[in-house]
Amino acid sequence: MFRGKLFGVFIAVFLVFLYAPTLLLPIFAFNDSSIVSFPLKGFTTEWFGVLRDTKPLHVAAKNSLFIALTSAFLATILGTLAARVASRYKFPGKQAAIGFIMVPMVLPEIIIGVSLLVVIIQMGMSLSLWSIILGHVLICTPFCIAILNGAFMNLDQSLEEASFDLGHSKLKTFWLITIPLVMPGLVSSMLISFTISLDEFIIAFFLAGTEPTLPVYIWGQLRFPAKLPSLMALGTILLVLSLFLLGLAEFFRRRGVKRTGQMNSGGFL
Amino acid sequence: MIAKLNSWRKSESAQGVFLLSPTFLFAVALLAAPLIMVLSLSFWTQNYLDLDKTFTLANYKTAWGEPIYQTLMARSLKISLFVTAVTVLLAFPVAYYVSFRVRPEKKALWIFLITIPFWTSYLMRIFLWKVILGYNGVVNGSLLATGIIDTPLSFILYNQNAVVLTLGHAWIPFAILPIFVALEKIDRSLLEAAEDLGDGPVRRFMRVTLPLAMPGVMAATVIVFIPTIGDYVTPRLVGGTNGLMISNMIELQFKKANNAPLGAALALSAMFIVSAIAAVFVFANRKYLKGRD
Numbered sequence: 416m417f418r419g420k421l422f423g424v425f426i427a428v429f430l431v432f433l434y435a436p437t438l439l440l441p442i443f444a445f446n447d448s449s450i451v452s453f454p455l456k457g458f459t460t461e462w463f464g465v466l467r468d469t470k471p472l473h474v475a476a477k478n479s480l481f482i483a484l485t486s487a488f489l490a491t492i493l494g495t496l497a498a499r500v501a502s503r504y505k506f507p508g509k510q511a512a513i514g515f516i517m518v519p520m521v522l523p524e525i526i527i528g529v530s531l532l533v534v535i536i537q538m539g540m541s542l543s544l545w546s547i548i549l550g551h552v553l554i555c556t557p558f559c560i561a562i563l564n565g566a567f568m569n570l571d572q573s574l575e576e577a578s579f580d581l582g583h584s585k586l587k588t589f590w591l592i593t594i595p596l597v598m599p600g601l602v603s604s605m606l607i608s609f610t611i612s613l614d615e616f617i618i619a620f621f622l623a624g625t626e627p628t629l630p631v632y633i634w635g636q637l638r639f640p641a642k643l644p645s646l647m648a649l650g651t652i653l654l655v656l657s658l659f660l661l662g663l664a665e666f667f668r669r670r671g672v673k674r675t676g677q678m679n680s681g682g683f684l
Numbered sequence: 685m686i687a688k689l690n691s692w693r694k695s696e697s698a699q700g701v702f703l704l705s706p707t708f709l710f711a712v713a714l715l716a717a718p719l720i721m722v723l724s725l726s727f728w729t730q731n732y733l734d735l736d737k738t739f740t741l742a743n744y745k746t747a748w749g750e751p752i753y754q755t756l757m758a759r760s761l762k763i764s765l766f767v768t769a770v771t772v773l774l775a776f777p778v779a780y781y782v783s784f785r786v787r788p789e790k791k792a793l794w795i796f797l798i799t800i801p802f803w804t805s806y807l808m809r810i811f812l813w814k815v816i817l818g819y820n821g822v823v824n825g826s827l828l829a830t831g832i833i834d835t836p837l838s839f840i841l842y843n844q845n846a847v848v849l850t851l852g853h854a855w856i857p858f859a860i861l862p863i864f865v866a867l868e869k870i871d872r873s874l875l876e877a878a879e880d881l882g883d884g885p886v887r888r889f890m891r892v893t894l895p896l897a898m899p900g901v902m903a904a905t906v907i908v909f910i911p912t913i914g915d916y917v918t919p920r921l922v923g924g925t926n927g928l929m930i931s932n933m934i935e936l937q938f939k940k941a942n943n944a945p946l947g948a949a950l951a952l953s954a955m956f957i958v959s960a961i962a963a964v965f966v967f968a969n970r971k972y973l974k975g976r977d
Binding site: 420425426431432434435436437439440443451452453454456493494496497499500503505506507509513514515516518519520521522523524525526527529530531532533534536537549550552553554563570610614615616617621626630633634638646647650653654657658661665669 | 693696697698699700701703704707708710711712714715716717718719721722774777780781785792794796797798800801803804805806807808810811815816817818820821822825853856877886894910911912913915916917929931934935940944947948950951954955957
């Protein structure tokens with residue numbers, strides 16, 4: 416089954432399909448035309464200059480950065496606790512509890528956005544950057560657990576036991592032995608959460624009050640044809656940033672795999 | 685001795701419960717509690733700025749009875765089912781290729797390559813499909829230039845096909861990963877055994893590879909089917925008026941139409957229907973899950 420050259424052609428066509436939008440983004444970002452369509456006109460960096468002079472964009476970028484950094488930090492802490500428990504402890508109901516924590520991974524994001532919106536309004540609080548952070552921590556934590564689970568599973572328990580035997584307390588062992596060993600996993604988990612949060616739109620759109628995030632700002636601008644080329648430039652910057660962060664995350668994940676002496680078997684999930 | 689062991693175990697599990705509680709309580713506070721609140725909201729009524737908190741089923745009667753909501757719900761289900769079918773059918777050969785054709789040390793790189801587009805610029809990706817499929821778009825441009833067509837095709841954007849294509853593109857990495865994991869788990873000696881016993885490639889695939897990959901196929905189906913119903917950006921950008929889905933209506937009710945209780949009833953109904961379909965699907969294929977570790 417699935418033999419021969421035809422299979423290779425199919426895979427090539429699939430990769431073109433998969434990367435088509437991603438490759439078009441930088442092409443239009445440098446295209447010297449105010450209309451985003453073919454044929455291409457010429458090379459320009461004008462659209463990046465437009466971004467530099469757009470003040471509301473800078474505000475949105477700062478909001479997004481704050482949200483993504485905070486969410487990544489909080490989700491990784493919550494993820495570390497859960498992954499540690501998943502790999503090391505046994506108690507009745509553990510699987511169910513962890514399964515419940517993982518639910519946001521398959522739940523439609525609109526449901527999460529809507530339900531958090533309802534709670535925040537019902538409790539008489541106003542929407543702020545923190546309401547988006549809560550939503551993002553909720554969806555990032557399962558990804559952190561998936562990444563950190565691998566890191567904790569590969570951890571050689573005898574190293575921790577040796578530390579106990581040599582007189583260190585549990586907390587000190589965790590700090591001096593466990594954390595350094597799973598550090599690549601922690602970094603990779605933070606980078607992935609940061610990338611998810613930076614790009615997340617559906618939840619942020621429901622929970623953004625008067626302060627937009629970057630995707631919410633982009634959504635507002637998509638209606639104006641004149642803004643499109645500069646949005647392409649912005650998209651290109653975000654694309655390069657995401658690629659850099661993902662590459663870094665993958666690098667740390669692999670280093671973690673090497674550090675614990677395991678076979679490198681797959682990607683993030 | 686046994687008593688001592690039990691008390692040690694007890695403290696060990698107590699520690700586990702203690703460590704898990706922050707994450708668990710966070711999920712309860714921000715997932716379970718809000719969902720319960722949405723449920724109660726769906727039984728209330730919006731009177732302009734006030735909420736009437738007397739119990740009523742009126743929102744559900746509207747959500748399930750009025751033609752516009754029935755149409756949107758049926759269309760959303762149809763689109764989600766199509767997206768799931770297309771995505772899983774396309775994902776399987778790709779996962780198969782990576783698992784069986786790619787050399788072991790290159791597999792991680794391939795999986796990384798396949799997941800990259802998923803992590804980058806969600807809004808921009810959807811918007812660029814509009815550029816690709818549009819009247820003056822990439823597809824029409826190349827077809828015109830090569831002389832395959834004389835006038836631009838208009839049936840490829842602003843309809844349900846465009847929604848299926850764009851959603852499929854967004855979700856395919858999520859379908860490839862579980863199938864790949866299932867294929868990786870297959871003991872290769874089983875395939876050799878099938879061959880030694882006289883199975884040709886097709887029979888071997890149907891009798892050994894596919895049944896063993898089914899848990900991954902089922903996971904992929906559920907992972908794609910449930911969340912696609914909740915996307916309102918793709919239908920809005922590439923769907924045109926006939927491609928709008930139930931999520932666009934939910935968003936409208938919560939935002940501009942200011943009828944959160946109806947929006948809640950619609951959201952929960954959609955959730956209920958897709959979960960029920962997913963559950964029936966998993967139940968119907970439960971034989972493949974037997975003997976899983």
